Each structure stands twice: as C-alpha cells, then as structure tokens.
Amino acid sequence: MTSRSTDYNGSPSGNEAQEPKKGAFTRFLDTVEWLGNLLPHPITLFAIFCGVILVASGIAGYFEVSVADPRPEGAPGRAADGMIQVISLLNAEGLSRIVSSLVTNFTGFAPLGTVLVALLGVGIAEHSGLLSATMRALVMNASKRMVTVTIVFAGIVSNTASELGYVVLIPLAAMIFHSLGRHPLAGLAAAFAGVSGGYSANLLLGTVDPLLSGITQTAARIIDPDYVVGPEVNWYFMFVSTFVISALGAFVTEKIVEPKLGKYHKDDAAVDLDAADMGKVTAAEKRALKGAGLAALVVSALLALTIVPENGILRHPVTGAVSGSPFLQGIVVFIFVFFAIPGYVYGRMMGTMKSDRDVIDAMSKSMGSMGMYIVLVFFAAQFVAFFSWTNFGTVIAVQGATFLQSVGLTGPVLMLCFILLCGFINLMIGSASAQWAVTAPIFVPMLMLVGYAPEAIQAAYRIGDSTTNIITPMMSYFGLIMAVAARYQKNMGIGTLMAMMLPYSIVFMVGWSALFYLWVFVFGLPVGPGAATFYSGL
Template identity: 80%
Template sequence: MSSSASQQQNQQQPKRPLFTRFLDSVEYLGNLLPHPITLFAIFCVAILVLSGIAGYFELSVMDPRPEGAKGRAADGMIHVVSLFNAEGLQLIVTNLVKNFVGFAPLGTVLVAMLGVAIAEHSGLLSAAMRGMVMGASKRMVTVTVVFAGIISNTASELGYVVLIPLAAMLFHSLGRHPLAGLAAAFAGVSGGYSANLLIGTVDPLLSGITETAAQMIDPTYTVGPEANWYFMFVSTFFIAITGAFVTEKIVEPKLGKYNDEEASEDLSNDSMGKLTDVEKKGLKLAGIAVLVVSALLAWTIVPEDGVLRSATGTVAGSPFLKSIVAFIFVFFAIPGFVYGKVTGSMKNDRDVINAMATSMSSMGMYIVLVFFAAQFVAFFKWTNFGQVIAVGGASFLQDVGLTGPMLFFAFILMCGFINLMIGSASAQWAVTAPIFVPMLMLVGYAPETIQAAYRIGDSTTNIITPMMSYFGLILAVATRYMKNLGIGTLIATMLPYSICFMFGWSVLFYVWVFVFGLPVGPGAATFYTP
C-alpha cells in the first residue's frame, strides 16, 4: 500500500472519543492489578518493609489526643513501629490466627448469610422478586425493576443471576427495548448496591471494618451494622426514582426501537417464569410469617420495658441493635422455611442444613480474602501507619481549609475512582478505611458518616467498570439481544446512571446530613468529639 493511500485510510478512521480512551485505560490498568487476595498479601509485605524503613528513620507525628488519653505515649508523639525485626516476627506469628478469627466482619457476615441462604435456596427470594416485577403495572414497571434490583442485594448474586435477565425479557415482552430493562435492573442491583430497606449482609461487613479503623483513634468506639440504615432506607427510593427517570428519559430514547433481527438467538420462546399457584400460596404464608416475626421483634423493643432495650430503657445501644445480625438470620430463615415447606423445596431439617451448607461453601473465596485482609488491617494498626497518615492528612486538610462538608464530595469522587479498579466493596474499604476513617475523625466527622459517604462512591461506579465481578455475565446477557454489542456500548449505556447517581446521591447525603442535620442511622453521630 502506498504512503498516500495509508495516510488517506488513517484520515478516514474517526478519532476515538476521549472518554472512550479513558475507559480503555481504566480497563487496561485494572487488568494489570492482581487478584484482591494477592493484593492484600502484597500490601502485608509492603507494610513490613516500609515499617522497617520508617522505624529506622524514627518517623513520628504529634499525637492530637488530649494528655492522659488511653494509648497516648508519654512523649506526646505517635511513632511508627517497625515489624521488620525479631519482635515484629514474634508478634505476627503469635497473632496470625487471632487476627483472622477476631476480624469483625467474618462472623457477622457468615451468620447473616446462613439465614439468607434458607430464603434463597427455598426459592422465596426469587419468587418474591418475580412477583414484584411481573405484577407491576406498565406505568410502574421501570421504577419497580430498579427498586427490585436494589432490594435484591440482600441475597448476594440473586439480582445478577435472576433479576437482570428477567428484566430484559419483561421489557421485550412489553414491546420495549430489552437492553433498557437490563440497564434499569443493572443500575438497581449494582449502582444502588449499598441502598436497601433492610439491613443486609453488606452492613455488618463494612461496619466491622469501620469499627476497626475508628479504634485507631478511639479504642472504645463501636460501629454497629445499623449505622447507616436511615440514610440507606431513604436512598432506596431516591435511587429507584432516579434510575427510572434515567431509563425512560435518557437510555431508552437513545437505544431507539428494538428489532428482533439484532438478537443473537431466537427470542420467540422467551419465558417470563410466571408464578404458579403453589408459589403464590407460599409467598402468602411466608408474608404471614414475616408479620409474625416482625411482631415478636417489635414486642421486645417497642414497649418501654421491652426485654431487648438498654438498661436505661433506650433503643440506642440496646441489645436489640447489638444483636441485629441474629435478627437478620431469623427474619430470613423462618419465612424461607415456611415458603420451602409449602412449595416442597424444603421438606425437612436436612434440606435446611443443606441450604446453609451450600451457602457456606460458596463463601470460600470470601473467607480466604478475609484471612489476608485481617492480617493487613492488623499490621497497619500495629505499625501506627494509619494514625501517622491520618494526622498528617488531617493537618494538610486543615492547612488548605478543606474541612467543611464539601470535603465529602471529594471523598466520594475518590472512592468512586478507586472502585473502577478495585471492584470489591470489602476489599476497597479494608484498604482505604484505616487511612480515611482516622483522618476524617481527626477533622471532626463520625465514622458512621464517613462510611455512608464511602458507600455512595463505592456503589455508583460499579456499573461502568469491567473490574466488577459480574460485568462479564451482564455483557453475555446483553449480547443475547444485540449480537454485535461490545463492552464500550454497555459502559456507554450505563454511564448516565453512574453520573446521575453520583451527583444526586451526593447532594442527598449533603442535604440529609448537613442541611437537615439528620443521623445516618440509629444512634449514629454526625460529628466526632474526642
């Protein structure tokens, strides 16, 4: 080919948009990152080496805690402690198991998952989701799909595996573009990941990490699974309405009218999986079981002399809130078994045990991740790196004057950017919480408020990063309806949701916390006072 012909061909090729090239770069850089478990192992080794270097140079900062405070050194300084020596090795090997079994999120998540497993394996959650989506009127179907996606997060991957393909089929059966249905469900399941009406498995997971990070500054500080419930309850409706608006006003008009010839397979046999009479009966009786369980729980906490109120008669700090994970287990296990008994999916105690055992076997990757994450968090605490970085970072924020509520907008954006490359909520928070929770506490904000802001950033960019573990599954479902669809098209389709969720949810957080002065959860403080 001649030089002039080659130049002419290059001129004919359109230049790729800047944002497309940015997303390509994110995907490339994300693929360079090792598995999150390997990443934590690398971080552990890095902390050992860096603590040795910092200890050699006697790195330290002024301790901002008042004189006489627990854990404050006599010289009023916070020194980096080296683990790269004999004492460090002894500390590591004698506490390896203790770090793992004592890691706050481990037990709470596993106990909550046992109850959710019964409801999931009996078919209750799937049936409830299908009933909700397919029972919605045509006017309400979009907001119902997004809403169902949000609350499906209680049952881990159920939303990805069941709801997203179901929503695409539902929209197709209504003569609407199936990718609009897929996008709406994906936005709810993944973009609204942290929001929910109920306290789910993600709440104890994050609160345990937050509590450990907060105790670097205040060893007595506790953070419960209910820490963000108020704000996330309200966020559920906000995300549902916003997601429906984006679907109907932006995404669906852009997709245009759907042509079945674009599909990669015959769609004539698309089945919506409508509820059978037995399933409807099971749902009805499971609903009655939910009411009975709720009434019993209310009896223990609503009356002033309720047995699960605190010694002073208040709800804040009560055994009820401290045992919320146990009630998550009961709330899902009993209705789940009732549904299974009615439909025949659970006939006896063996079926219940098998459901819980199957759920635990699927948690293997999480347990391995926790082992290395627990060591990383412990090393970070022992070396005092978290406190040193927090004090230095807090001083910098005060020097530049970035200590007001606007600080959280920058924090949310940063969490969203990191989430493009580290898709796991727990993995990202285990890395960032030991730095930012103490730092923002020193600036004057409570850990519960910091965690709520993190959850916004972590959720809103899930839907535009190929690093999200279910992104490949979503792409596979999408290509069923558009055979030539590529990763760029899917990201471009989801981008309006990500932008609107990021901006709108951040504004909601600002108004909720700093304008109305409302707590993000029961008994949760907005500001931290040593």
C-alpha cells in the same frame, strides 16, 4: 480487517472502511480497563500489601518517623510522651507478634462472623426459592406505567441476597421490556443500575452492612480504642436512598437511555426471543409467598415486642434506650431469624424444604459460596492488623488531617471529594470489602480528626463505591451482564455497555451526593439509629 462502530441499535455508523476515532471518554475507559487488568487478584493484592507494610515499617522505624498525638492527656491509648512513633515489624519482636497473632487476626476480624451468620439465614430464604419468587412477583405484577421504577427498586432490594439480582432479575427485566414492546436492553440497564449502581441502598439490613461496619470499627479504633460501629449505623440513610435511587434510575431509563436506544429490531437478537421463558409466578408459589409473608409478620411482631415497649427486654438495661441496646448489638442475629423462618415456611409449602436436612443443605451451600471471601478475609485481616500495629494509620491520618485543615478543605467540599475519590478507586478495585479494607484505615482516622464520625464517613464511602460499579469491567459480574446483553444485541461490546450505563453513574453520583449533603449538612439527621454525624472525642 476493519472494526465497525455501532450505535445503540447495533447499526453501523460512519464510514465502515475507516477506523473510528475514539472519544476522550472511551479512551479514559480503555485506560481504566488497562490499569485494572494490571492489578493482581484482591487476595494477592492484600498479600503484597502485607509485605509492603513490613518493609515500610522497618524503614520508618529506623528513621524514627513520628507525629504529635492529637488526643488529650489521659485519653485512652494516648502515647505517654505525647508522640506517636511508627513501630517496626521488621525485627525479632515484630516477627514474634506476627507468628503468635496470625490466627487470632483472622478469627477476630470483625466482619467475618457477622457476615457468615447473616448469610446463614439469607441462604435458607434463597435456596428455598423465596427470594427468587418474591422478586419475580414484584416485577411481573407491576403495572406498565410502574414497571421501570419497580425493576430498579427490585434490583436494589435484591442486594440482600448477594448475586440473586444479577442471576435472576437482570435477565428477567430484559424479557419483560421485550414483552411490552420496549427495548430489552433498557430493561437490562434499569435492573443493572438497581442491582449494582444502588448496591449499598436497601430497605433491610443485609450482609453488606456488618461487612462494612466491622472494617469501619477497626479503622475507627486507631483513634478511639473503644469506638463501636454497628451494622445498623447507615440504615436510615440507606432506607431513604432506596426510593431516591429507584426514582433516579427510572428517570434515566425512560428519559435518557431508552430514547437513545430507539426502537428495537428483532433481527438484532442472537436468540429466538419468542421462546424466552418469562418465569411467571405460579399459583403454588403465590400461596407459599402468602405463608412466608405471614411468617415474616409474626417474626416482626415478636421482635417489636422486645424493643418497642418502654420495658422491652432488649432495650438498654440501664438507660432503657434503643441506642446501644442488645437489640442493635445483636442485629445480625435478627437478620438471620427474619430470613430463615419465612424462608423455611416457603420451602415447606413449596416442597423444597421437606426436612431439617434440606435446611442444613441450604445453609451449607451458602457457606460454600463464601470460600473466596473467607480466603480474602484471612489476608485482609493480616493487612489491617499490621497497619494498626505499626501506627501507620495514625501517622498518615494526623498528617493528612493537618494538611486538609491547612488548605481549608473541610465541610461539604471535603466529603464530596472523598465520595469522588472512592468512586474512582472503585473503577480499579471492584470489591466493596477489598476497597474499604484498604482505604478505611487511612480515611476513617483522617476524617475523624477533621471532625466527622465514622458512621457518616462510611455512608459517604458507600455512595462512591456503588455509583461507579456499573461502568467498570472490574466489577465481578460485568462479564455476566455482557453475556445477557449479547442475547439481544449481537454486536454488543464493552464500550457500548459502559456508554449505556454511564448516565446512571453520573445521575446517581450527583443525586445521591446531593441527598447526603441535605441529610448531613442541611438537616443534620443521623444516618442510622444512634449514629453520630460529627466526632468530638478528641
């Protein structure tokens, strides 16, 4: 049986009797998929890493591996003899430390509590129906001229609510494009690009911000034990990135992907598209949305009173500044409040939340969906702790920084290489938290020693991590996207979807990296409130 090569319209191309030759890029994607499939589950991966750290620390400790401490005399955490040695955990003392700290490693892992608290509020807004209705209202009310950019924009914003964009927006976008006489796969691609390719960008702080910042803070403390990285440290850059990615996504859709797809033929569909439910916003939902919007304005006004006036009660008690204030330190609490109250108001007006039990059920469901994440955190927390105890992070960082300086790889070129490396690793480790938990203890200290602040390093990581999400089968929702696409294209294959999304990945990588270069190296702007660009603590 011979395979058939299809173009974007699903039409056979070339000689059907011959096996089509694969291009270099297709072979590359096949290799990436094969390598990714060889990797175990991220949880298993962290368990293996823990074992590797134990054995490696024993070997390095036996050979007394060490490096000169780059911190000045008197600096917190500096070794008394000026040398940083790898500490072995493969002995009685190490085993005692592991056993006595196993629970506290888990419960004290910075991202755990912050993510769960934020998700409680988001869960109320999601299960009340507020987030779904908001997304549908935003997309369905867009003009034909603005529908593409609105879909990409809605996809980016939907990341606040975890999987909502994948489950609701992507199928809806395909339906909308079809109803407008446009290719439904172009709508799917635009939404997928926003939801997954623009994963880290957003107008509001979401659950990804405390998740990444907690890991970054832990990694930064390998060099500076008192360093603090809050969830808000990338907000300025990601806020602006939302509009840049929206514009780039609309450009790629209308100028590259849609022309390539060509005219859509109804016979290519696997379902009766005329029977598709467009999920329009009802009059009751519109009234509830207005009520939720009013509640959000009231909440915003009350929060503003605590921070905008010079004598605001949540400003820094000593300096009176916003930087380092209780407001920023407790930003996760305000994420919870900002989503919980409008979500409850919407639920009351729609009848989806009639009592406190409904609110509790919504929060319980949101916690229930985090079971896999909590298990992942347990093993990731042990790996991060072991890595820190052994001093491997500091030793690798010092050696790596020395190498970078010796070859003259600094400045914008270094950060661009870091972004590209993160994008490549993301092809095989699709989870943002899993990848950052592995790479942050190495790259954050290393780049700090070269002179970059953890806040800027994290922003660069988020670019690389996001832009290749849409071309890797390792992304957890890739199968779901394939299933939706197959409704409109019977012959849809993984290679077709990857090829369709590749222009977004390339343009996002180039455009987003250019924005980072201008932001950091040309204009010298902070990537977030009180965030430093360069590190000068040594």
